[in-house]
Amino acid sequence: xxxxxxxxxxxxxxxxxxxxxxxxxxxxxxxxxxxxxxxxxxxxxxxxxxxxxxxxxxxxxxxxxxxxxxxxxxxxxxxxxxxxxxx
Numbered sequence: 001x002x003x004x005x006x007x008x009x010x011x012x013x014x015x016x017x018x019x020x021x022x023x024x025x026x027x028x029x030x031x032x033x034x035x036x037x038x039x040x041x042x043x044x045x046x047x048x049x050x051x052x053x054x055x056x057x058x059x060x061x062x063x064x065x066x067x068x069x070x071x072x073x074x075x076x077x078x079x080x081x082x083x084x085x086x087x
Contacts, residue, residue, distance in 0.1 A: 005034075007030075007034075008057060008061060009033075009055040009056060009057045010055070010056050011026060011029060011030050011033070011053060011054075011055070011056070012053070012054050012055065012056035013026075013029075013051055013052070013053045014051070014052055015049060015050045015051040015052050016048055016049030016050065016051075017044065017045070017046030017047070017048040017049040017050055017051045018051050019048065020046040020047070020048050020051070021044070021046075021051055025044075029042060029053045033053075033055055038084065040054060040055075041053065041054040042054075069081055069083070
């Protein structure tokens with residue numbers, strides 16, 4: 001039995017081909033996101049249409065991240081903060 005790794009995010013998938021994503025493919029997508037942390041989304045083409053997969057975080061996590069960015073941006077001597085697109 002594979003041990004589930006606790007994550008701060010969950011997999012979000014949308015698109016007309018969603019019924020083609022098996023539990024095994026879902027697990028592979030989660031693993032890809034773990035291995036490629038800079039990847040924002042993955043699009044899969046199926047015979048029923050596309051599926052876009054991405055990470056989804058709880059809103060309180062995003063609020064905490066925004067507060068940290070604001071604290072860094074207003075620190076003495078700091079004139080700006082740049083995050084990668086999609087971060």
